[in-house]
Amino acid sequence: MLTCTQVTKDYAGVRALCDVTLDVAPGERVALLGHNGAGKSTLMKIVLGLIPATSGRVTVAGAGPGSRTAREAAAYLPENAAFHPALTGREQIALYLRLRGEAAAKAGALLERVGLGAAADRRIGTYSKGMRQRVGLAQALIGRPRLMVLDEPTSGLDPVSRREFYAILDELARAGAAILLSSHALTEVEARTDRIAILSKGRLVANDTLGALRREAGLPIQIEVAARPGTVGEVAERLSGTRVNGVRVALHCGPDDKLARLGQIAGLGGLIEDVEVMPPSLEDLYTHFSRRAGE
Amino acid sequence: MSRVIAGAGAEMRIAMRNRWVAIAVAMMALFALVLSAAGSAPTGRVGADALSVTVASLTSLAVYLVPLLALLMSFDAVAGEVERGTLPLILTYPVSRAEILAGKFLAHLAVLALALAVGYGVAAAAAFAAGPGAAAGLAALARLGATSLALGAVFLGVGYALSALARRPGAAAGLVIGLWLVLVVLYDLGLLAAVVADGGGGFTTQVFPWLLLANPADAFRLYNLAASGAAGVAAGIGGAAQTIPPAWALGSLLAWVAGGFALAILAFRRVTP
Numbered sequence: 001m002l003t004c005t006q007v008t009k010d011y012a013g014v015r016a017l018c019d020v021t022l023d024v025a026p027g028e029r030v031a032l033l034g035h036n037g038a039g040k041s042t043l044m045k046i047v048l049g050l051i052p053a054t055s056g057r058v059t060v061a062g063a064g065p066g067s068r069t070a071r072e073a074a075a076y077l078p079e080n081a082a083f084h085p086a087l088t089g090r091e092q093i094a095l096y097l098r099l100r101g102e103a104a105a106k107a108g109a110l111l112e113r114v115g116l117g118a119a120a121d122r123r124i125g126t127y128s129k130g131m132r133q134r135v136g137l138a139q140a141l142i143g144r145p146r147l148m149v150l151d152e153p154t155s156g157l158d159p160v161s162r163r164e165f166y167a168i169l170d171e172l173a174r175a176g177a178a179i180l181l182s183s184h185a186l187t188e189v190e191a192r193t194d195r196i197a198i199l200s201k202g203r204l205v206a207n208d209t210l211g212a213l214r215r216e217a218g219l220p221i222q223i224e225v226a227a228r229p230g231t232v233g234e235v236a237e238r239l240s241g242t243r244v245n246g247v248r249v250a251l252h253c254g255p256d257d258k259l260a261r262l263g264q265i266a267g268l269g270g271l272i273e274d275v276e277v278m279p280p281s282l283e284d285l286y287t288h289f290s291r292r293a294g295e
Numbered sequence: 296m297s298r299v300i301a302g303a304g305a306e307m308r309i310a311m312r313n314r315w316v317a318i319a320v321a322m323m324a325l326f327a328l329v330l331s332a333a334g335s336a337p338t339g340r341v342g343a344d345a346l347s348v349t350v351a352s353l354t355s356l357a358v359y360l361v362p363l364l365a366l367l368m369s370f371d372a373v374a375g376e377v378e379r380g381t382l383p384l385i386l387t388y389p390v391s392r393a394e395i396l397a398g399k400f401l402a403h404l405a406v407l408a409l410a411l412a413v414g415y416g417v418a419a420a421a422a423f424a425a426g427p428g429a430a431a432g433l434a435a436l437a438r439l440g441a442t443s444l445a446l447g448a449v450f451l452g453v454g455y456a457l458s459a460l461a462r463r464p465g466a467a468a469g470l471v472i473g474l475w476l477v478l479v480v481l482y483d484l485g486l487l488a489a490v491v492a493d494g495g496g497g498f499t500t501q502v503f504p505w506l507l508l509a510n511p512a513d514a515f516r517l518y519n520l521a522a523s524g525a526a527g528v529a530a531g532i533g534g535a536a537q538t539i540p541p542a543w544a545l546g547s548l549l550a551w552v553a554g555g556f557a558l559a560i561l562a563f564r565r566v567t568p
Contacts (some may be wrong), residue, residue, distance in 0.1 A: 048387045050568050071389040082380035086312040087305060098301035099388045123312075139384070 007056035075145035081136025085125030302398020323414025346432025369454025452555025
């Protein structure tokens with residue numbers, strides 16, 4: 001649905017994007033991660049046809065970015081979605097519906113879907129940031145978009161709203177929408193996306209599933225063992241781990257040694273109260289890939 | 296077209312809530328009333344009917360007020376969207392920049408039309424109340440109404456262009472006030488000074504009429520004064536009105552309507568969100 005091939009963007013002599021190649025297939029949810037200024041918003045704006053790429057090729061639904069076909073296929077939720085404060089939520093969504101050639105009467109149902117049913121006839125000027133973000137989501141849902149480009153979509157949303165937001169995204173993806181979203185909240189995209197793409201200083205430094213990125217990075221796995229009272233010293237010694245406190249022992253091992261280590265722990269039998277295996281988090285992977293690219 | 300109308304509907308709501316409709320209507324009505332009261336005095340001297348005199352006075356009023364109203368409504372059009380951060384989203388919709396501007400244009404033009412109808416209506420009512428025979432000036436009033444709207448359209452377009460060039464509402468407001476001052480006030484003063492200095496030479500006869508035609512505000516004034524034959528009751532550029540055919544002045548005004556809007560589209564296309 002979306003293909004970016006060797007996209008490069010220069011701003012007044014500064015390279016904002018360099019040779020970025022990234023595809024998003026129908027039904028796929030791809031998270032675009034990166035520091036501030038890594039080029040996430042720039043890439044999104046190029047995809048939407050808001051700014052031209054310096055070189056490279058982008059297609060949206062088989063057409064050029066910004067073309068009528070592409071604009072009809074794509075929906076956008078900008079970072080910090082803003083609307084005219086004098087319009088009500090219903091009027092604003094009605095306008096967006098009509099701009100997409102849909103009936104203005106559908107506004108009520110859309111606002112209901114994002115939890116703004118009760119506030120639909122209040123002016124957007126009175127809305128909180130989270131409510132404006134919901135208006136942004138409501139307009140992005142108009143007309144079953146085939147590509148959704150969401151820039152920091154959950155910023156300003158409370159945890160419950162975030163869960164509802166990802167539930168809506170899952171539904172859209174099941175219906176075949178391709179979703180490209182950027183986020184700073186790594187833990188939430190970890191479970192909610194199919195693929196992770198990491199931008200660092202304008203370069204795409206990683207682009208794969210979370211599992212594959214973990215294997216590629218080969219970061220140590222952390223195992224925490226809780227010992228029975230009074231046995232922590234013995235457990236630490238026999239597993240050659242580090243005592244964290246009175247009951248816990250921390251171990252590190254490579255991905256390939258994981259089973260062997262767990263076997264050792266199981267061998268201690270009665271000395272052990274509990275075991276927790278913690279694979280490298282997305283934060284760790286993100287740091288790893290960003291740093292590796294910097295070297 | 297349905298997209299343009301959708302945009303116009305939203306803009307109209309915004310104009311009503313921002314009190315622009317109320318401000319424009321109140322301003323036009325107030326000035327029309329003041330002019331009617333002040334303009335009823337010279338009727339006896341010139342011998343024209345009350346409404347024709349009122350139209351001549353309204354022409355002088357409209358030439359200042361209509362561009363000002365149009366510029367005040369238009370300066371925020373693009374710069375405001377940039378400032379609020381609403382522009383990138385709207386530009387990802389399947390709607391062209393020309394369609395976005397056309398929606399704003401329709402709505403603002405409707406507000407102007409309403410203000411003009413109320414203002415000129417008040418003036419006409421006052422003229423009819425002042426005495427019989429005012430019906431003779433109705434054609435002049437209709438011409439004035441239509442060309443006032445055209446004059447407003449010119450300055451709406453130019454206002455959008457400046458709004459797009461400035462990209463910040465504050466800067467855009469400064470630019471449109473500057474433009475108003477130059478085109479509506481200083482331009483005529485400059486021409487007047489040049490004519491006086493020229494003392495009836497080549498400039499006055501060859502260049503001056505064309506310079507008047509080139510300015511939409513002057514073209515508007517020329518057309519209304521010449522067409523209504525009321526040049527006699529108007530001071531200032533009345534003399535020049537007799538040397539230029541009214542059709543030319545009207546042509547210049549209409550060309551400016553198209554040119555102003557084209558300028559707005561060109562400037563808006565250069566804005567990168």
